[in-house]
Amino acid sequence: MPRFFVDGSDGAVRDDRITITGEDARHISRSLRMKVGERLDVSDFSGMIYSCEISSFTEDSVELSVIERKLCESEPSVKVRIFQALPKGDKLDTVIQKCTELGAFDFTPVLTSRCISRPDDKSAKKKCERWQKISAEAAKQCGRGIIPAVNEVCSFDKALAQMSQCTLALVCYECEDGNSVRRHIESNLSRLTSGSTVAIFIGPEGGIAPEEAEKAQSAGIVTVSLGKRILRTETAPLFALSAVMLLTGNCE
Amino acid sequence: MPRFFVDGSDGAVRDDRITITGEDARHISRSLRMKVGERLDVSDFSGMIYSCEISSFTEDSVELSVIERKLCESEPSVKVRIFQALPKGDKLDTVIQKCTELGAFDFTPVLTSRCISRPDDKSAKKKCERWQKISAEAAKQCGRGIIPAVNEVCSFDKALAQMSQCTLALVCYECEDGNSVRRHIESNLSRLTSGSTVAIFIGPEGGIAPEEAEKAQSAGIVTVSLGKRILRTETAPLFALSAVMLLTGNCE
Structure with missing residues (x-):
């Protein structure tokens, strides 16, 4: 079944009608040569999938009737929030693209004491827009049911406050053994029911400072080890997220 | 304990003596200002770690006596062989760097029917040299006990033959559900004892062809699903390798 995505620019969902415009509308009518009455799936990145039937064509758009709404089955049962200390260069691009594929719920870039990249407000805002685009493209490509949000860059203290609200929070720390x-994760599996949130914090290139690890621990957030090989700051979130997804049964 | 690496260019291991030369020798004597009798660890990428004592200095080298030889504890108990269909551009660079961190044993680039990148022999040889350098650098940075080998580009049939020799072989296939x-992995855990080998095969951008999946199955190699989100060709090996490492207890 072909699947299309609608958002502000390419179409709209109103009650049980969906209008697809632009590139996708031309693709449906001209390339796929679909006819009135044929079916396709639409995602509006709300986590729902709409099974639709084509009801009419205009020159530039395709009108669809929604036959059924269902939860997008590619969305994981747990919401994994990635808190990543700002790395150098374009490493966060990689993290956002790959972690979107692997099922992350959202991203929060964090400034810690050892971050070398410290963009000013204007530059941070521009970067966030860029990261949001990367997340949207990756979400479409891998068939996600949502577009993971990229939040504003925040301080370590703010990140800790947000992590404390999650069902489970982990600070990956290379000095933890x-x-x-x-x-x-295994000893907390019973808490990780559908809709629960898991926060993963990853330090920058130089790691998190011992006083930051202590601060996390004082806030009741545990530090965890990712094993005996030292993972780069852009590899660690991929591994930690894979671990959560795998152990919570979200890769079946 | 400071750890140094020796290979052909930087030093040599002979019986219970090790000579460190070049950059590392200067680092030990001038930057660290270490003295005769002080201790350091040396890896020669054989999977062993040598605990050494400094026995003497010359102008350009440091002589060490080996006090103890032990298995490098960052080396996983299972040898995971990555068979990756040649992707476009420099994606294999990323796969080799990240999978070396995550504990891969070796890499074999494979030509499948849907590979777009099809280098000639000369260019393939040059690329292999480049990939081997990436593997060596990543191995040093993350503290591996070996440098994962990058083998010659081979055909799908050859790859299947090699995979058949492994304790467990998996072909990641997006049509498998x-x-x-x-x-x-869990149902084969009892076979994955220390020293056993696991082969992971990842298709190119367009996936493996159905007839290739069938060929693998006829050769007794199972196809597995990585979950409901479609991972890019360069993300899939990171996830599959993470899964093997995690489930075999190699990230403790």
Whole structure:
């Protein structure tokens, strides 16, 4: 079944009618040569999938009737929030693209004491727009049911406050050797029911400072180890997110 | 304990003596100002770590006596072989760098029917040299005990023959929806003892062709699903390798 995505620019969902415009409308009518009465799926990135029937064509648009609404089955049952200390260069681009594919719920870039990249407000805002585009493109390509939001760059303290609100929060820390991410997730599995939130914090190139790890621990957030090999700051979130998805049964 | 790496260019291991030369020798004597009798660890990428004591300095080198040899504890118990269909551009660079961090044993680029990148022999050889350098750099940075080898580009049939020799072999296939990578690894865990080999095959951008999947199945190699989100060709090996490492207890 062909699947199309609508958002502000390409179409709109109103009650049980959907209008597809632009590139996608031309693709449906001219390339796919679909006819009135034929079916297709539409996602509006609300986490829902709409099974639709084509009701009419105009020159530039396709009108659809919604036959059925269902939860998008590619969306994970747990919402994993990635808090990533700002890395150098374009590494966050990679993190956002790959973690969107792997099922992240949203992203929050964080400034920690050892971050080398420290953009001013204007530049940070511009970067956020760019990251949001990367997330949207990746979400479409891999068939997500939502577009993961990229939040504003925030301080470590603010990040900790937000992480404290999550069902489970993990600070990946290379000096931690007792508590592995696997054991920690497995021993908290019963809490990770549908709709629960998991926060993952990843430090910058130089790691998080010991006083930041202590601050997290004082806030009741555990530090976890990702194993004996030292992962780069842009590899660590991919691994930690894979671990959460895998162990919560979200890769079946 | 400071750790140094020796290979052909930077030093040599002979019986219970190690000579460190070049940049590292200067670092030990001038930057770290280490003295005779002080201790450091050396890896020669054989999977062993040598605990050494400094026995003497010359102008350009440092002589060490080996006190103890031990297995490098960052090396995983299972050898995961990545068979990756040649992707476009420099995506294999990323795969090799990240999978070295995540613990891969070696890499084999494979030509499948849908590969768009099809380098000639000369260009393939040059690329292999480049990939081997990337693997070596990543191995040093993340503290591996070996440098994962990058093998010559080979045909799909050759890859299948090699995969058949492994303890467990998985072909990641987006049209597979019954057999998840997690369930498959978990149900084979008892076979994945220390020193066993796991082969992971990842298709190119357009996926593996149905007839290639059938060929693998006829050769007794199972196809597995990585979940409901379609991972890019350069993201899939990171996830599949993470899954093997995590589920075999190699990230503790």
